Amino acid sequence: MKKYLLLTLFFALTLVANEGEELAVKHCGECHLMGVTSKEKLDNMKAPPYWALAKKAREAYGTYEEQATYIIEYAKSPNEQMMLFPKQTIEKFGKMPPLKDKISDKELKAIADYTLEDKFN
Numbered sequence: 001m002k003k004y005l006l007l008t009l010f011f012a013l014t015l016v017a018n019e020g021e022e023l024a025v026k027h028c029g030e031c032h033l034m035g036v037t038s039k040e041k042l043d044n045m046k047a048p049p050y051w052a053l054a055k056k057a058r059e060a061y062g063t064y065e066e067q068a069t070y071i072i073e074y075a076k077s078p079n080e081q082m083m084l085f086p087k088q089t090i091e092k093f094g095k096m097p098p099l100k101d102k103i104s105d106k107e108l109k110a111i112a113d114y115t116l117e118d119k120f121n
């Protein structure tokens with residue numbers, strides 16, 4: 001019985017993780033490299049890839065909560081005060097559009113969790 005419970009828990013967690021990846025690819029993947037990398041994606045980058053976002057977040061913020069909040073808040077309303085990348089990033093890629101009307105906080109949290117997941121860094 002205990003084994004069964006653990007298995008259920010494992011699959012539930014996996015589902016949540018996949019959901020984060022799906023949402024990230026859907027809402028951010030058009031510009032940021034999200035999910036599986038391919039040559040085509042690398043050649044067409046329109047913004048820093050997710051592992052660079054995760055690295056910047058970790059360098060700048062000490063706690064997981066702050067790191068996730070930065071990703072969530074930036075995606076909702078990108079602004080120069082919050083930027084961790086150099087300002088030249090905007091010259092290279094253009095400005096990120098605000099997504100606050102396109103995606104819920106809950107979905108953004110799943111995306112932030114996916115972006116910050118340890119296996120990628």
Ligand code: HEC
Nearest residue numbers: 027028031047053071074075083084085090093094095096
């Ligand atoms: C239409 C293209 C586009 C989409 C869609 C997009 N971004 Fe961005 N994003 C950019 C660009 C361009 C930059 C770099 C320039 C800037 O920050 O404005 C950027 C920068 C960022 C940064 C780093 C800002 C910094 O300098 O600290 C974060 C974090 C980020 N995006 C998160 C997200 C998340 C999360 C999503 C999906 C929910 C997303 N973005 C969707 C284009 C996009």
